Amino acid sequence: MQIEIKHGDGSSRTGCFATTRGVVNTPVFMPVGTQGTVKAMSPDELREIGARIILCNTYHLHLRPGHETISQVGGLHKFINWSGPILTDSGGFQVFSLAALRKIREDGVEFRSHIDGSLQFLGPEKAMEIQCEIGSDIAMAFDECTPYPAEREYAVKSLELTTRWARQCRDYLDMKRERYGNHMLDLFGIVQGGMYKDLRKRSLEELVNIGFDGYAAGGLSVGESKEEMYDIIGTVGKMMPADQPRYLMGVGDLRDVLIAVENGFDMFDCVMPTRNARNGTLFTSTGRISIKRTEYKADPSPLDPDCSCYTCRNYSKAFLRHMFLSKEILSMRLNTMHNLHFYLSFFEKMRVAIAENRFTSFKKKWEGIFEQDI
Amino acid sequence: MQIEIKHGDGSSRTGCFATTRGVVNTPVFMPVGTQGTVKAMSPDELREIGARIILCNTYHLHLRPGHETISQVGGLHKFINWSGPILTDSGGFQVFSLAALRKIREDGVEFRSHIDGSLQFLGPEKAMEIQCEIGSDIAMAFDECTPYPAEREYAVKSLELTTRWARQCRDYLDMKRERYGNHMLDLFGIVQGGMYKDLRKRSLEELVNIGFDGYAAGGLSVGESKEEMYDIIGTVGKMMPADQPRYLMGVGDLRDVLIAVENGFDMFDCVMPTRNARNGTLFTSTGRISIKRTEYKADPSPLDPDCSCYTCRNYSKAFLRHMFLSKEILSMRLNTMHNLHFYLSFFEKMRVAIAENRFTSFKKKWEGIFEQDI
Numbered sequence: 092m093q094i095e096i097k098h099g100d101g102s103s104r105t106g107c108f109a110t111t112r113g114v115v116n117t118p119v120f121m122p123v124g125t126q127g128t129v130k131a132m133s134p135d136e137l138r139e140i141g142a143r144i145i146l147c148n149t150y151h152l153h154l155r156p157g158h159e160t161i162s163q164v165g166g167l168h169k170f171i172n173w174s175g176p177i178l179t180d181s182g183g184f185q186v187f188s189l190a191a192l193r194k195i196r197e198d199g200v201e202f203r204s205h206i207d208g209s210l211q212f213l214g215p216e217k218a219m220e221i222q223c224e225i226g227s228d229i230a231m232a233f234d235e236c237t238p239y240p241a242e243r244e245y246a247v248k249s250l251e252l253t254t255r256w257a258r259q260c261r262d263y264l265d266m267k268r269e270r271y272g273n274h275m276l277d278l279f280g281i282v283q284g285g286m287y288k289d290l291r292k293r294s295l296e297e298l299v300n301i302g303f304d305g306y307a308a309g310g311l312s313v314g315e316s317k318e319e320m321y322d323i324i325g326t327v328g329k330m331m332p333a334d335q336p337r338y339l340m341g342v343g344d345l346r347d348v349l350i351a352v353e354n355g356f357d358m359f360d361c362v363m364p365t366r367n368a369r370n371g372t373l374f375t376s377t378g379r380i381s382i383k384r385t386e387y388k389a390d391p392s393p394l395d396p397d398c399s400c401y402t403c404r405n406y407s408k409a410f411l412r413h414m415f416l417s418k419e420i421l422s423m424r425l426n427t428m429h430n431l432h433f434y435l436s437f438f439e440k441m442r443v444a445i446a447e448n449r450f451t452s453f454k455k456k457w458e459g460i461f462e463q464d465i
Numbered sequence: 466m467q468i469e470i471k472h473g474d475g476s477s478r479t480g481c482f483a484t485t486r487g488v489v490n491t492p493v494f495m496p497v498g499t500q501g502t503v504k505a506m507s508p509d510e511l512r513e514i515g516a517r518i519i520l521c522n523t524y525h526l527h528l529r530p531g532h533e534t535i536s537q538v539g540g541l542h543k544f545i546n547w548s549g550p551i552l553t554d555s556g557g558f559q560v561f562s563l564a565a566l567r568k569i570r571e572d573g574v575e576f577r578s579h580i581d582g583s584l585q586f587l588g589p590e591k592a593m594e595i596q597c598e599i600g601s602d603i604a605m606a607f608d609e610c611t612p613y614p615a616e617r618e619y620a621v622k623s624l625e626l627t628t629r630w631a632r633q634c635r636d637y638l639d640m641k642r643e644r645y646g647n648h649m650l651d652l653f654g655i656v657q658g659g660m661y662k663d664l665r666k667r668s669l670e671e672l673v674n675i676g677f678d679g680y681a682a683g684g685l686s687v688g689e690s691k692e693e694m695y696d697i698i699g700t701v702g703k704m705m706p707a708d709q710p711r712y713l714m715g716v717g718d719l720r721d722v723l724i725a726v727e728n729g730f731d732m733f734d735c736v737m738p739t740r741n742a743r744n745g746t747l748f749t750s751t752g753r754i755s756i757k758r759t760e761y762k763a764d765p766s767p768l769d770p771d772c773s774c775y776t777c778r779n780y781s782k783a784f785l786r787h788m789f790l791s792k793e794i795l796s797m798r799l800n801t802m803h804n805l806h807f808y809l810s811f812f813e814k815m816r817v818a819i820a821e822n823r824f825t826s827f828k829k830k831w832e833g834i835f836e837q838d839i
Binding site for chain 1: 500501502504505506507508529530533534537538539544545546762763764765779780781783784786787788790791793794795797798
């Protein structure tokens with residue numbers, strides 16, 4: 092996979108990459124559809140607000156309904172009624188953050204399901220098999236997400252294991268490709284190394300030696316300070332091959348996104364807009380607001396007069412507050428629609444700003460707005 | 466208000482009535498939007514599946530967000546983004562079924578809110594004031610919903626109170642009409658009388674003497690046997706004025722609907738299709754099914770091959786089962802969409818069957834299907 096860079100502005104860049112299911116413009120935000128649905132949204136609504144690629148979780152889909160089931164009913168795209176590209180994570184992050192009693196072995200991780208406590212196993216080959224069988228467009232290599240904080244010694248061992256697993260993922264797919272021909276998914280490698288810049292560099296070099304279709308930074312937004320995160324983002328982004336997509340995993344606070352785009356990253360995913368929406372925290376062009384506040388009780392104005400989403404076209408703050416306090420499903424729908432529309436529009440505006448050589452002022456303007464936040 | 470009967474088939478009848486916000490074809494099913502939203506649905510989706518009139522609850526909207534708030538932001542239709550007719554119940558039924566510590570007085574009922582325990586009051590004038598202020602199209606008179614079982618003596622007193630309150634509702638609206646002119650909502654009277662046929666007759670006669678725009682049967686589906694319910698439905702329906710709408714409140718099991726339409730009723734509301742949807746019980750052309758059953762785990766077929774709803778056009782039973790087990794919001798959306806579409810289509814087919822003089826065979830066919838139910 093190649094990324095076609097149309098324009099660079101400093102280290103930030105805008106371009107596109109192609110999948111068999113459509114072209115994706117970058118920088119891109121991928122809404123998160125953990126269990127095969129972006130919470131509260133229909134696929135039609137996602138398309139309408141400009142989502143072009145979504146993320147699904149291998150770990151969750153493997154546990155329920157199981158990849159065999161998805162394969163039997165015609166693959167993930169048909170199952171969830173989404174015809175655009177799907178990126179699937181490898182399950183590595185979830186195994187380390189959700190599963191109980193995990194036991195790391197050389198060939199993978201044994202763990203207990205967070206749903207029913209059953210004994211499960213994921214490893215590089217299994218993660219590849221699952222992602223192939225469900226029909227992912229972009230698969231992620233199986234990695235160990237280095238926890239924070241981690242001693243240097245642990246971080247070294249962890250990155251070495253991640254490199255060995257990455258090699259096995261690549262080999263598995265190459266073997267499959269040889270056997271079944273060309274029409275295979277793209278595979279991204281995940282850079283680990285904790286908060287050690289030299290280890291991050293080493294991890295990336297080892298992955299580049301193996302050769303992937305894109306490169307991702309993992310193990311961030313796991314408890315470290317903003318300074319540490321920005322330090323790694325600033326180191327890793329610009330070192331990644333310039334002609335391939337660069338993906339910053341799980342980082343979605345827009346302040347962090349601005350820093351990451353400034354440092355050359357192209358792809359992002361995060362549950363923040365959807366989770367915040369369900370909690371009543373809404374993004375607007377003048378900062379975040381909490382919709383439950385008493386001041387909105389009889390406020391007839393839309394959430395954001397500058398917004399063209401379904402929610403803002405049709406509803407008042409008073410209604411959104413009433414729906415939220417009444418715990419209605421429509422509250423989660425309208426809030427999610429708005430927040431995702433906000434994110435996708437933000438990325439669209441960011442692409443234009445980069446193309447027009449004014450990313451620096453764009454970043455400054457939004458940093459000012461985010462400072463006003465609740 | 467007059468109902469224009471286009472065709473009768475036995476005592477069943479199909480026709481239409483007009484409101485300032487649109488014509489409604491009967492027999493009609495009104496989806497229930499308790500707190501200002503039909504749970505899990507958007508107004509656009511409701512229109513798309515053929516809903517033409519919805520019901521909202523005076524009791525709930527009075528407690529939250531308050532009718533003053535709704536009035537301040539431009540009325541109920543604008544607030545909830547529904548431009549079609551809205552029927553509002555009077556709150557009588559909810560006061561008797563939801564509120565704690567209710568105390569019936571001659572001028573109304575004092576009760577404690579089920580939300581925060583605060584002391585509240587509803588009576589005929591207050592119920593009218595609320596329904597006027599929020600801009601209801603069809604208001605219901607404030608009644609005492611006679612509980613089941615009720616001694617004859619209690620039922621008599623209760624119906625007498627309901628008649629006195631109905632008179633006060635009528636007077637309140639007549640006074641308003643005189644003062645502000647013609648553009649007022651329609652008002653329906655509610656027949657009580659428990660399971661005593663002669664009391665039901667007396668209640669209806671007293672209401673007809675006062676004069677309403679339509680008549681409703683209340684106090685049914687409150688714990689009585691099907692035989693008792695059918696006995697009252699068979700007595701009351703045909704006695705109601707033939708040139709005005711006849712509304713059977715809160716009865717929505719389609720077996721009961723068939724009996725009621727056979728006995729001349731025109732209007733229905735019920736939470737059954739929406740509540741069942743959220744619980745995973747789905748209506749199909751061959752009977753109800755529970756979507757969580759293991760047999761659907763890898764079933765690629767739609768819920769109902771004869772159904773043209775969004776859910777059946779786009780999703781497999783396997784996906785619907787996965788969404789339900791995963792407790793996803795999309796599960797409630799897709800299930801509700803399907804069940805409401807089923808109900809609204811059922812009513813459409815029933816209207817055609819009556820118009821084509823084949824209601825008897827229509828009823829027989831569906832009674833056979835409902836016998837297959839889970």
